[in-house]
Amino acid sequence: MSINVLYSAGMYSVGGAEILFASVFESKELRQLRQAAVVTRRPHDEFIGLCTSSDNLIFGYNDSEESTQQFGNVRIAKAWIQALIRHKPDIVMFWNEIPPAKIRWLIRVFSPKSKLVLYEHGKSWRRSKSEAITRGLNALDAIIANSKASEALLETKHAVRRTTHVVHNPIPSGRAPNSSISRSLTEGQPIQLGLAGRLVPRKGVAAAVSALQELHSRGVDCRLLIAGDGPYKETLHEFANALGVAESCKWLGHVSDMASFYDSVDVLLIPSLLEPFGLVSVEAQSRGVPVVVSRVDGLPETVIDGATGITVEPTIDVSDGEYDKWGAEAIPSSVFDPAIGSLRPARTVDPVKLADAVERIAGDSATYTRFSESASNHALEKFTWGPYSDSFQSICASIVTTRQSKA
Template sequence: MLSMHTSPLEQPGSGDAGGMNVYVAEITKRLARRGAAVDVFTRATSLDQPPTVELAPGVDVHHIPAGPAGELDKNSLTRYLCPFIFGVLRTEAAGQPYDVVHGHYWLSGRAGVTVARRWGVPLVQSMHTLARVKDLARPAAGVSAEPEARLRGEAHLVRSADRIVANTPVEAEQLAQHYGADPSRVTIVPPGADLEVFTPGSRSAALAELGLPTDTLLLLFAGRIQRLKGPEVLIRAAAQLVHRHPELRNRLVVALVGGSSGEPAEPRRLLQLAAELGVRDLVRMDGPTSGTNLATYYRAATATVVPSHAESFGLVAVESQACGTPVLAARVGGLPLAVREGISGVLVDGHDPTDYASELARLVRDQAWWGRLAAGARQHAERLGWSATVDGLLDVYQSTLGTPAQSAPA
């Protein structure tokens, strides 16, 4: 596994660590339990890091020195691709034991093209997010353009990888539409949630654990606090909700769990906005936390709100549902697959806070509606465990073995 710009050992929820880190950690652990030996290569970010760390039995994470120590903007990492590739190839000294190279995000894929070709093994690539799709969401989200090098790199990778793993049919379609991907080389393998960590539980006990009264109506945003994820929509919607239903004011809490990611001023801007809207006292920002703690937040929440402008899948949506908490999500990217509309949650077209406020009002005031969605939530999530993901990936690996077919020049 190549995961150059971020390591599965990192705490997801801030910086560059998010769903992809969870993905790599979860699939590698499970692949190892099925008998695979897995090595993950990531860029060393500190001089103190040991060269190799065991993530789980059968999974080693190798820190490859490539560029200066410290966190670097991932858009600057292209200039360190060569030393990264060189570091990965040095493992040849111990023989070349790999059957398949799996790249995560386009940067690792660019390294993977060279590494897989040299070793004569297939390159399987997971893009995780696509620059062209992100750029389409840009005007509404107010985020900056993706670098040209990424756009070119992704296009090259789509031509070069033996197989692309797409999270959803929507991503497969985006790969074909925006990158001209050959559909026969794209396989859809949905990600999942850890159904043993994310389990339903007592809402009042979870609220108590968070130090909140048991009649609290908790609206949860979990993930990296960045404009593309639309946390502003939740704050504006919550303000409208208490404006329309002042009787909810004493019970409503909005929790944002996660840290900033590439936009250090964003948390402060959101708190400022909450103050301007008169709901600063309702908003708490709790910083990034572990999956186990996050499960407590999901259990405590009345709804998890995922108002993203772009989302290739949305692990948070599945984790929340696995805890029996309905999701209110934007109808973008993979979210319509992650959330079953009207069964496990609600999907909203666009990002108008008024629409979110209306759906939130129904969720917090209509007990029967909430109860139906909460029951459907766990049922839906049960179909999205990581073991199904690993089944799908093993099929992909098996079917590519011995058929490296990279067609484009490195």
């Protein structure tokens, strides 16, 4: 069974959702899918290679009069009409974006048999709760969510009543090792802690820096390597200086070779205030790096608590400490708590508890190696490309079959 899938994708930033889209679009393993895409935003430089190598990418972000067509009171990019006519999609899949009403209307007119699907990667955490959002979501035929937490948030926050399929994000092609990795600590060397993510408050970088200070106060020799960039870089540098740990923090900026980054750290910290899934968690584990993660949103779905890493309950209100001076707009208003199955105000993890978790993992070499082996085995069994491609194709087939059975 061959399925024509037309994606709508932005690719304007380099995040987990965009990296996964590139992997899906370039994959040779999704043999049941015939793929094309409308690029709705000017792509980031990271994806220029993909954009110039494929004939099945159509660029729809030019709003000039020559590139659009008038329909009543609205103008719509001609690229959409071209894509619908050329590719005759069974599924039009919107990558982390709810399609506007005018695009839904256009698809119903030019490709009435197409199934409209949202692939949710976390945008719904940032969308305001409103009747318009709920109507837009329930106007779709199906939703694919990247975690059970995403599915639950769509239901509890946005009152979604459409069929939602859950498939966890895989480790992108080329980033997973070919076989399981078992690591050990190097005697006499500092513990190398890592953090990977944008330098914004919701990633909890301040908590990681504070945990570094706490570990130093306990006499633990450790360093913190930070892969990522963002608008709060200078604020975080000042914070590290104020805590007296600046010399133990290494700010790497944007890192293209993430496999090498994971190989350079012993424990990865993910103290996020909000995290719909947490791709860096499974990437690090695949390379034998145990993780310490916030027990929030989809992060617990990536870890076997106490075996491949440790989850830490966020307990500190974000109005306390450093967060209040960074601006409320930078902090999520609510997050999903998997323990209670509902929304709650965002909180950050206690740096003391974060430090406790690091010591539990890296307190002795034998314990560390057990965590490392379990982490790699877990990630390679559950989050590699093979299981994902099978699940993704099966979901697409199910969506199309449902449409055909109703016809």
